[in-house]
Amino acid sequence: xxxxxxxxxxxxxxxxxxxxxxxxxxxxxxxxxxxxxxxxxxxxxxxxxxxxxxxxxxxxxxxxxxxxxxxxxxxxxxxxxxxxxxxxxxxxxxxxxxxxxxxxxxxxxxxxxxxxxxxxxxxxxxxxxxxxxxxxxxxxxxxxxxxxxxxxxxxxxxxxxxxxxxxxxxxxxxxxxxxxxxxxxxxxxxxxxxxxxxxxxxxx
Numbered sequence: 001x002x003x004x005x006x007x008x009x010x011x012x013x014x015x016x017x018x019x020x021x022x023x024x025x026x027x028x029x030x031x032x033x034x035x036x037x038x039x040x041x042x043x044x045x046x047x048x049x050x051x052x053x054x055x056x057x058x059x060x061x062x063x064x065x066x067x068x069x070x071x072x073x074x075x076x077x078x079x080x081x082x083x084x085x086x087x088x089x090x091x092x093x094x095x096x097x098x099x100x101x102x103x104x105x106x107x108x109x110x111x112x113x114x115x116x117x118x119x120x121x122x123x124x125x126x127x128x129x130x131x132x133x134x135x136x137x138x139x140x141x142x143x144x145x146x147x148x149x150x151x152x153x154x155x156x157x158x159x160x161x162x163x164x165x166x167x168x169x170x171x172x173x174x175x176x177x178x179x180x181x182x183x184x185x186x187x188x189x190x191x192x193x194x195x196x197x198x199x200x201x202x203x204x
Contacts, residue, residue: 010110010113011100011104011110011113012100012109012113014113014114014116014117015099015100015113015117017117018096018099018113018116018117018118018119018120019093019096019097019120021117021121022093022096022116022119022126023096025120025121025126026089026092026093026126026129026130030082030085030089031080031081031082031085033131036131038062038132038133039084039085039131039132041062042062042066042067042084042132043084045062045067046067046070046071046074046084047071048067050068050071053067053068053071062132062133062134063134063177063178064175065134065137065175065176066132066176070087070132072087073086073087084132085130085131085132087132088129088130088131088133088134088136088137089130089136091136091138091140092125092128092136094140095119095125095136095138095139095140095142095143096119096120096139098143098144099115099116099119099143100113102143102144102146102147103115103116103143103147105150105151106147106150119139125139134176135177137176138176138177141169141172141173141176142169142173142180144165144166144169145169146187148162148163148169149187149188149190149191152166152191152195153195170184170187
């Protein structure tokens with residue numbers, strides 16, 4: 001027991017290391033690299049008014065939420081390239097930081113710490129966070145939703161804040177990235193099935 005207690009600091013330390021490493025990779029040349037890929041489409045749309053953005057849908061993959069946040073960021077911080085990329089970067093870093101606190105209840109502390117390190121080094125997540133992709137906005141809400149549904153499934157009377165938070169994330173995710181609707185549907189149906197199986201009376 002004493003040995004296990006002495007090693008209890010290792011998972012959170014690995015998670016902190018992963019977040020620090022992920023920040024370094026995502027911030028490297030963040031404000032100086034040229035626009036790449038679909039950023040050119042997003043830049044054009046982010047110059048439109050808020051009403052036009054809300055009535056539009058970028059088929060290149062930015063959706064509605066990211067251009068809207070990019071427009072807001074540019075209004076607040078100016079037309080610098082880093083301001084245009086800031087919403088995707090912030091979304092990616094928030095998602096990375098939430099892997100350990102949200103994941104430890106789902107898969108345990110060691111696995112959540114290793115997942116944080118893996119995500120920190122995952123090239124696709126680095127790319128999405130660095131080059132203004134809407135995918136970077138989805139991980140944080142998806143983790144909160146998964147954790148909330150886990151609490152609802154594990155507790156017959158979960159707290160109202162967790163239920164409200166799970167419902168808010170379920171509604172938010174398809175708006176942030178339409179492809180996230182599949183995850184929301186699968187997670188919701190899975191939770192309902194699990195609750196139905198647990199509450200079904202067993203035959204003797």
